[in-house]
Amino acid sequence: MSWLTAEQIAHFQEYGYVAVENIFDADEVAAMLTELERFKREGLGRNVATEGDGVTHSTTKVNYQIIPLNDKSALFRALPFCDKVIACITDLIGQPFVRQLDQIFLKPGRSGVGTDWHTDNAYFQISDPTKGTAMWIALHDATIENGTLHVIPNSHREAFAHERDPNSDHHIHFQADESRAVPVCVPAGGAAFFNYGIAHATKRNNTDRERAGLAYHFLRTDFIVPSRPDTAQLVHITGPQATGGEAEYGVRVAGTWEQEVRKLIGR
Numbered sequence: 001m002s003w004l005t006a007e008q009i010a011h012f013q014e015y016g017y018v019a020v021e022n023i024f025d026a027d028e029v030a031a032m033l034t035e036l037e038r039f040k041r042e043g044l045g046r047n048v049a050t051e052g053d054g055v056t057h058s059t060t061k062v063n064y065q066i067i068p069l070n071d072k073s074a075l076f077r078a079l080p081f082c083d084k085v086i087a088c089i090t091d092l093i094g095q096p097f098v099r100q101l102d103q104i105f106l107k108p109g110r111s112g113v114g115t116d117w118h119t120d121n122a123y124f125q126i127s128d129p130t131k132g133t134a135m136w137i138a139l140h141d142a143t144i145e146n147g148t149l150h151v152i153p154n155s156h157r158e159a160f161a162h163e164r165d166p167n168s169d170h171h172i173h174f175q176a177d178e179s180r181a182v183p184v185c186v187p188a189g190g191a192a193f194f195n196y197g198i199a200h201a202t203k204r205n206n207t208d209r210e211r212a213g214l215a216y217h218f219l220r221t222d223f224i225v226p227s228r229p230d231t232a233q234l235v236h237i238t239g240p241q242a243t244g245g246e247a248e249y250g251v252r253v254a255g256t257w258e259q260e261v262r263k264l265i266g267r
Contacts, residue, residue, distance in 0.1 A: 003087030012092050015153040016130070017184070017194035023084060024137065024189035031264040032139055035073050036104065036212055039066050045106055049113050052166050061113045063168070067103035069214075070235070070249075075260040076102060080216060080237050081245060082257035085135070089218045089237075092193055093133050096239020098224065100124070100132070101217040104139075105202065107147055112205035114147050116173035119155070120217065121196040122162045123172070124225070129156050129197030131220040136184075136192045139212040143185055146211040147203035149192050150181045156197025176201070 002009075004020065012018040024032070039045060045064035069076035079085060080099040089097055105115060121129040142148035165173035176199055184192040194200055196217075205211050221239050224231060235249075236242040245253030 002091055003084055004091045009091050012133075012193060012195075016156040016198040017151045017153065017192060017200075018092075019184045019186050019190065019192050020088070021186055021190040023088070023191050026189070027265050028261050029139065029189045031075055031261040032137075032214065034264045035075050036106070036139060039072065039104070040106075044072060045104075048168050048170060050167055050169055060111065061167070062108050062111045063113050063115060064106040064108075065103060066106070067101075068233075069102040069104065070099075074253075074256070075264060076214075077245070077249065078253050078257040078260050080218070080235065081254040085216075086237060088135070088191075088193070089133065093131055093195075093218065093220050096221040096236070096242065097218050098221055098234040098236050099216060100219045100230070100234055102215070104212055104214050106210060106212045107202070107205040108210045109205055109208040112147065112211065113167070114202035114204055115171060116165050116167065117176035117199055117201040118162060118165075118171065118173050119160060119197055119199050122160070124196055124217075124219070125228075126196060126219065126223045126225060128223060130195045131223040132196035133193050133218055134196070134200075135216045135218065136194070137214040137216075138186045138188050138190050139214055140210065141187045142190075142211065142213065143207075144183050144203075146207045146209070147205045148186075148211075149184045149213065150201050150203060151184060151192070151194055152176060152180045152199040153182055155180075155199040156195050158197075158199075160199060174199075
């Protein structure tokens with residue numbers, strides 16, 4: 001059953017990205033923020049920003065990354081298995097597919113800096129970047145003022161020369177034509193989907209409040225690169241190899257999303 005509208009699917013296929021509001025309701029957002037607060041208390045984030053040399057961490061710039069999530073939270077482990085997420089990913093890249101990566105980037109107010117221009121396929125190196133998609137979920141309202149995600153439409157049809165980003169201790173980047181960029185503003189609980197070839201970045205948080213984005217990456221099973229070192233960590237969400245998480249986690253995860261939400265919001 002399709003979850004996205006025909007117009008949303010067509011936009012993704014034509015431009016390489018689409019923004020969708022209200023995927024997750026207020027209770028689901030509250031549960032995700034509860035887990036984020038726990039991560040902060042437990043010091044699970046790491047500042048990947050530097051002063052520009054790529055080695056020494058910054059005292060004035062902050063870009064907290066929490067990665068991976070599935071080993072830290074039953075909630076975030078369950079999210080890729082929930083029916084509406086499966087329906088969205090199926091609408092956009094087809095089936096069967098795997099969850100390739102999960103992470104959160106947190107930008108504190110005023111000191112939070114963005115992640116510079118890059119494409120996901122510069123990391124993943126799959127043969128057809130349209131067969132993978134990121135799902136970037138806004139945990140807080142994502143606005144221009146707080147440095148929301150920006151994309152360059154149709155950039156999956158281009159090639160970019162990446163190099164190490166000197167403002168991060170491990171990221172890569174390229175110099176983008178900012179005049180082509182489009183901000184993707186979505187309220188908390190909304191998401192932006194963009195294929196692995198789309199150039200994207202986030203910007204500095206110029207507000208007094210923190211902003212976090214939760215990112216999952218999904219890949220069509222037939223485009224898995226067997227030689228990649230992270231292949232063993234892929235989680236089969238649909239298809240003949242899918243076991244609802246039992247093969248990967250030792251317990252059945254599929255169908256537990258609503259239960260995990262209720263646990264965290266006390267209902």
